[in-house]
Amino acid sequence: xxxxxxxxxxxxxxxxxxxxxxxxxxxxxxxxxxxxxxxxxxxxxxxxxxxxxxxxxxxxxxxxxxxxxxxxxxxxxxxxxxxxxxxxxxxxxxxxxxxxxxxxxxxxxxxxxxxxxxxxxxxxxxxxxxxxxxxxxxxxxxxxxxxxxxxxxxxxxxxxxxxxxxxxxxxxxxxxxxxxxxxxxxxxxxxxxxxxxxxxxxxxxxxxxxxxxxxxxxxxxxxxxxxxxxxxxxxxxxxxxxxxxxxxxxxxxxxxxxxxxxxxxxxxxxxxxxxxxxxxxxxxxxxxxxxxxxxxxxxxxxxxxxxxxxxxxxxxxxxxxxxxxxxxxxxxxxxxxxxxxxxxxxxxxxxxxxxxxxxxxxxxxxxxxxxxxxxxxxxxxxxxxxxxxxxxxxxxxxxxxxxxxxxxxxxx
Numbered sequence: 338x339x340x341x342x343x344x345x346x347x348x349x350x351x352x353x354x355x356x357x358x359x360x361x362x363x364x365x366x367x368x369x370x371x372x373x374x375x376x377x378x379x380x381x382x383x384x385x386x387x388x389x390x391x392x393x394x395x396x397x398x399x400x401x402x403x404x405x406x407x408x409x410x411x412x413x414x415x416x417x418x419x420x421x422x423x424x425x426x427x428x429x430x431x432x433x434x435x436x437x438x439x440x441x442x443x444x445x446x447x448x449x450x451x452x453x454x455x456x457x458x459x460x461x462x463x464x465x466x467x468x469x470x471x472x473x474x475x476x477x478x479x480x481x482x483x484x485x486x487x488x489x490x491x492x493x494x495x496x497x498x499x500x501x502x503x504x505x506x507x508x509x510x511x512x513x514x515x516x517x518x519x520x521x522x523x524x525x526x527x528x529x530x531x532x533x534x535x536x537x538x539x540x541x542x543x544x545x546x547x548x549x550x551x552x553x554x555x556x557x558x559x560x561x562x563x564x565x566x567x568x569x570x571x572x573x574x575x576x577x578x579x580x581x582x583x584x585x586x587x588x589x590x591x592x593x594x595x596x597x598x599x600x601x602x603x604x605x606x607x608x609x610x611x612x613x614x615x616x617x618x619x620x621x622x623x624x625x626x627x628x629x630x631x632x633x634x635x636x637x638x639x640x641x642x643x644x645x646x647x648x649x650x651x652x653x654x655x656x657x658x659x660x661x662x663x664x665x666x667x668x669x670x671x672x673x674x675x676x677x678x679x680x681x682x683x684x685x686x687x688x689x690x691x692x693x694x695x696x697x698x699x700x701x702x703x704x705x706x707x708x709x710x711x712x713x714x715x716x717x718x719x720x721x722x723x724x725x726x727x728x729x730x731x732x733x734x735x736x737x738x739x740x741x742x743x744x745x746x747x748x749x
Contacts, residue, residue: 368392386610
C-alpha cells in the first residue's frame with residue numbers, strides 16, 4: 338500500500354494511471370453493489386444485467402438500439418417497483434410513468450434532454466383495455482431504435498397537421514404476468530419473485546438513500562462522458578443472435594470497455610437470461626406446432642382425425658376447450674394454413690383420409706420450435722471480480738472520484 342504523503346512522483350503517477358484504468362470497473366462495481374443492497378434478484382445474472390443497463394442509459398447516442406428492461410412476476414409484492422425506484426436514482430432524466438397520458442409521455446421522450454422512462458404497472462397498458470393505449474404501445478414498440486419517431490396528427494383550428502416526435506428512449510418496465518411478444522423480444526427479462534424468510538435486503542427510504550444513489554449516478558455520468566466515443570461493437574456469444582443481439586450489444590460493449598471480469602460476467606448473463614426468456618409461454622400457434630411434433634412421434638403421415646384425438650389427449654392441453662369447444666378439423670386447417678401447411682390425402686392402411694405429412698411439417702418445426710438451451714449457459718461463472726471484492730463500497734467510490742474529478746477538470 339503506497340503512503341501518499343511519502344510517495345514519489347513516479348509512484349503517484351503510477352497510482353493515478355491505475356485508478357484511471359480501473360475507473361470503469363470500480364464504477365460498475367459501485368452500481369452493482371448499490372442495487373444489491375435493496376433489490377432481491379432471482380440470480381446474479383439479473384443483477385449484472387440491471388447494473389449494465391443503468392450505465393447504458395447514460396450513453397444513448399452510442400447505440401443503434403436500446404433494450405427494454407422488463408421486471409415481471411407472477412404475483413404482486415415481488416420487488417418490481419423497488420427495482421424501478423432504485424433505477425430512478427441511477428439513470429439520467431428519469432420519468433416515473435404510471436397512468437400517464439400519451440401526450441405527456443411523447444413530450445417527455447421528445448424533449449431536448451430526452452428521458453429514461455420507468456413504467457410501472459405496465460400490464461395495465463397491455464391488458465383488457467389495451468386499445469385505449471395504442472399510442473403508448475406504439476411508442477414502446479418503435480422507440481427501441483435510434484432515429485425512431487412517432488407520427489401524430491395535430492389539429493390547429495380547422496387545419497390538421499402532421500408531426501413526428503422522437504421516440505428513441507431507454508425504457509424499464511414492471512408488471513404482472515407476461516407482455517406481448519413485440520415487447521418481450523426487445524427486452525431483457527427479469528422474472529422477479531417474492532422473497533422468502535432467509536432472503537434479506539436493506540429497507541429502502543428515498544429520503545435517506547437518494548443522495549448515495551445520485552452520487553453513484555454522477556460516477557456513471559463521468560465515466561460515460563469520457564468513454565462514449567470509444568465504444569466498440571463487441572463479439573457476441575454464439576447463442577446470442579438476431580433480435581437478442583440487438584438487445585445485448587450495448588451492455589456487452591460496456592462490459593468490454595470496463596474490462597476486468599465484466600466481459601465474462603456480461604456474456605454469461607446474456608446467455609443465461611436469453612435461454613430463460615425462451616421458456617416464456619409460447620403463442621397458441623407455436624404450442625400447436627410443438628404438440629403436433631409430440632403427436633406425430635415417428636409417424637410419416639397421420640389422418641386429421643388421429644391428430645385431433647392425440648392433441649386433446651395431451652395432459653393440460655388447450656385443445657379440449659377453445660372458446661367453449663374442442664379443436665376441430667376446420668380450425669386445425671386454418672391454424673396450420675397460416676404457416677403454409679395444408680392438409681392432403683394420406684394413406685393409412687387401406688384408407689385414404691385427409692391428413693398431414695411429416696415432410697410438410699418438418700420445415701415449420703425447424704423454424705418455429707426452439708432448440709433445447711445449451712446447458713453451459715447456466716453453468717457459466719458469475720463470480721464477482723476478486724480484486725474488487727476486497728474493496729468496500731466507500732473505497733470504490735473514493736477511487737472512482739479521483740478519476741471522475743480529473744475528467745471534470747479536463748472538460749472545464
